[in-house]
Structure formats: structure tokens, C-alpha cells
Amino acid sequence: MALTESTMLSLGTKAPDFQLPDVVWGKTISLETFADQEALLVMFICQHCPFVQHVKHELAKLGKDYADTKLGIVAISANDVANYPDDSPENLKAMAQELGFTFPLCYDESQETAKAYTAACTPDFFLFDANRQLVYRGQLDDSRPNNNIPVTGKDLRAAIDALLAGKEVDSHQKPSIGCNIKWKRGNEPPYYG
Incomplete structure (x- = not known):
């Protein structure tokens, strides 16, 4: 890791x-899927990463808490499943169903979407306004595995x-x-590492 x-x-x-x-x-999910939303949250996650495991219930809670608002949410996993089979579409589906995700969880097999967003880690968050311009990128909150700070999502929620509003x-x-996104060998973006 x-x-x-x-x-x-x-x-x-x-x-x-x-x-x-x-x-x-x-x-198939695209930006157009969220055309009627005033805001869009794009989250890069995966199934196996301990950092995502640490916040997964808060991610599900975000979906439920903002379900009746004008926020669209999509989660994307781009990890190389040949080397990280825990992040296969089947395992992602099981995670989404277990947690009751109310938003789509997509698989970026080519890793081109992750590159386009300059996603580097899991979890990685990108919040866009009605014009789909980036207004927030960064952490969910200060909680990390083993730092004893409760997971609240305060930074992203704010x-x-x-x-x-x-x-x-x-x-x-x-x-x-x-955890770094698990790039396919030879597919690493220039900003990686």
C-alpha cells in the first residue's frame, strides 16, 4: 500500500x-446522467483499500443524506483487477449492495476517467457546481485508520x-x-508517483 x-x-x-x-x-453512466442536478460529487473508491473501508459507511450515509437534494453522486473504481481482484466489478457490486449505496458505482476498466480527473488515491473526492466547474477536491474529513478521530465527513459535507445553499x-x-490507484503496468499517468 x-x-x-x-x-x-x-x-x-x-x-x-x-x-x-x-x-x-x-x-451506462455519464455527466448527462446528472444533467438535472445542481451539483455533482465524483468519488474515486475501491473495495479493498483500508482507507475506503474506514469511511465506507459514511459514503453510504452521504448518499442517503443527500438523496432528496440537488446533489448527484457517482462513485468510480479504476483499480487494475488483474492484480487486485478484490476490486473486480463483481466485488464492487457486492460492496454497493451490502452498504446500500443509493448512487451508481462504476468501473473504469481503461483507467482513462481516473486519469482525466487526476485521481490519485482511494478515496478521492471531486465536487462540481451547476456549470460542472470544480469547487472542492480533497478529504472527507480528518479521520484516518487508527488515528481515533471519528468519521463525520465534515470537510466534504461543509x-x-x-x-x-x-x-x-x-x-x-x-x-x-x-492508497494509490492501482494503475495497470505501463498505464501510469504522468502525475503518478
Whole structure:
């Protein structure tokens, strides 16, 4: 496990489009799927990472807590399943069903979507406004495995709440920290490592 921080993509960056299969329902998900939402949260996660395991119940809670708002949510896993079979679409589907995810969980087999978002770790969070411009990227909260800080999602929730209330999102943001995305050999992006 290589401890990796978010790349902290520049605020204001437009959300890259994608066309990815949802591992639970089999539908193709894209930016257009969320066209009627005023905000969009894109989360890069996986099944095996201890950092994702640490916050997985909060991720499910986010989906439930914001289900009746104008926030769209999509989770994406891009790990190389040849070397990390725990992150296969079947195992992702089992995780989504076990946790009761109310949002699509997609599999990025080519890893091109992860590269387009400069995702570097799991979990990695990107929050976009109605124009699909980046207003928040970084950590869920200060909790990490074994640091005894409760998982609350406070940093990400504060950004979501401000955005949905039409307020400015605080630009002082801390990077997420987690396991590096498991790139296929020879497919590593230039910002990796």
C-alpha cells in the first residue's frame, strides 16, 4: 500500500465527461446522467483499500443524506483487477449492495476517467457546481485508520452544504490521503508517483 495524496486539481476545472458501466444495474453512466442536478460529487473508491473501508459507511450515509437534494453522486473504481481482484466489478457490486449505496458505482476498466480527473488515491473526492466547474477536491474529513478521530465527513459535507445553499465554498482544502490507484503496468499517468 503506497500512501498517496490527492493531486488537488485546480479549482474551476470543468468536469471531464465519461461513459462508464454501473456495476449494480449495468446502465451506462455519464455527466448527462446528472444533467438535472445542481451539483455533482465524483468519488474515486475501491473495495479493498483500508482507507475506503474506514469511511465506507459514511459514503453510504452521504448518499442517503443527500438523496432528496440537488446533489448527484457517482462513485468510480479504476483499480487494475488483474492484480487486485478484490476490486473486480463483481466485488464492487457486492460492496454497493451490502452498504446500500443509493448512487451508481462504476468501473473504469481503461483507467482513462481516473486519469482525466487526476485521481490519485482511494478515496478521492471531486465536487462540481451547476456549470460542472470544480469547487472542492480533497478529504472527507480528518479521520484516518487508527488515528481515533471519528468519521463525520465534515470537510466534504461543509463544501456540499455551502454549494447547495448558493454560498461560496471555502477554498482552503486539505488533500485526501489513501492508497494509490492501482494503475495497470505501463498505464501510469504522468502525475503518478
